[in-house]
Every structure is written in structure tokens, then in C-alpha cells.
Amino acid sequence: MQATSPARPRPASNFELYSWFFMRISAIVLFVLAVFHLVYMHLVIGLDAITFEVIAERWQSAGWRLFDLFLLVFGWIHGANGMRVVLDDYIHPQGWKVFVKSILYVVTFVLIVLGAYIIFTFRM
């Protein structure tokens, strides 16, 4: 007998297990990338100093493009997968669930494509 419930209940399926694992791996990645991104853009550069020019210059470096690509993919997929769980919790009718999640997946596809497009193709 355990006095408290286990910290980790058994996952419902293989997919949920991978999803659970992905959320935690992306959490560690995002902790470094997203916090650095916020502190750098808002404290070091400052919101008022950010212009087209500044970002164009930043994307002269392949390293920054890679950094932004990682932020895009990990940030959005982590958020979207989190939203999937939240929607599962609050939307019960099957039809609505499918409908709202379909919107989530379409928006996810569109945003990843738009974001990756500009990161890869931007030229001054």
C-alpha cells in the first residue's frame, strides 16, 4: 500500500507515453531556449530597439537561424500538444472534440510552415 498516489500513473497508450516523454524533453530544451530568448530580446536588446534591420542582421548568422528554428518547432509543438491535452479535459462531445482538434492541427501545420519558410528563405 502506498500512502500517496504514485507521481506517475501508467500511461493510457503508447502514444500518450511518447507524448508524456516529449513534453518533458521539450520542457528542458525550452527552459534554456525560451528563457534565454525572452531575457535577450527584452532585457539585453529591449523591445523598442527591435526593428526589421535588427532581425535581418541576426539572420545573417546561420546559428541564430538554427536557434529560431528550434524555438519555433519545440515551442509550438510543445504548446500544441499541451493544448491537445487541455482540450481533451474540457471538451467532451466527440464531434466537437474532433472539430476543435482538427483546427488545432491545421493551425499547427500552417504556423510551422510559415515560420520555417521565413527562417530558411529570408534574404536582405
Added chain:
Amino acid sequence: MMAAITNLFRAVTYRGQEGQIAWMLHRIAGVGVFVFLAGHIFDIFLMAFGPDVFDALLFFYHQFFFKLLIIFGLYLGVLYHALNGIRIVIIDFWPGMAKYQARLWRIQLGIFVLAYIPSATIMLSRMFDGS
């Protein structure tokens, strides 16, 4: 609708301890940041249309109200969600730590205050000296 009201009532009156508050704030912050990020990916995509279009959009980011929203919404939310997320990861990957979750939560809040107050103060003061 009725069910939503009942649920809200239950959520507010449920006597969970730190864990429940931690989880509720984590969820609210996660959803909030998600909504912001949708707009943010799109606005960065507008880099494709050149400086005139992109800099016109920045007018939005430079609004007084929007800056307040960033400091007291986005920045606060990300910082909380990030620290709480790390606490979740520690407890999940290292189940022995579950025993200390209440202490971890207080440590987490301490780190949050130490990190947020000075950096938010710098951001706020910049808003007023116009740099």
C-alpha cells in the same frame, strides 16, 4: 453552461493544497503563452514582406498597453510556467522527490520572485525613460 458554473465553483472551493494552485497556474500560463505564440510566429513571418510592412506592425508592440501586457502577462507567465515545468520534470524523472514537492514549490516561488522582480523592474523603468 450550468455545468461550467458548477465546475468553476468546485475549482474555487476545492481544498487542494499547493499542488492544485501550481497546476492551475501552469495550465493558465501555458494556454496564454500558446495564444501569444500563434500571433508571434505570424508577425515574424511578415519579415518576408520587407521593412515597411514589418516595421508598421511594430507600432503594435510599442504601445504602452501592449508592453504592460508583455511584462505582467507573457513574461510573468513564461517564467512561472518554465520554473514550475522544471519542478514537474524533476519530480517525474526522480520519483523520490515527490515527497518534497511542497518544499520544491516554495523554493520555486523563491526563485521566481528573485528572477522576476529585478528583471520586470528594469523593463518597467525602460518604459518610462523611453530607451
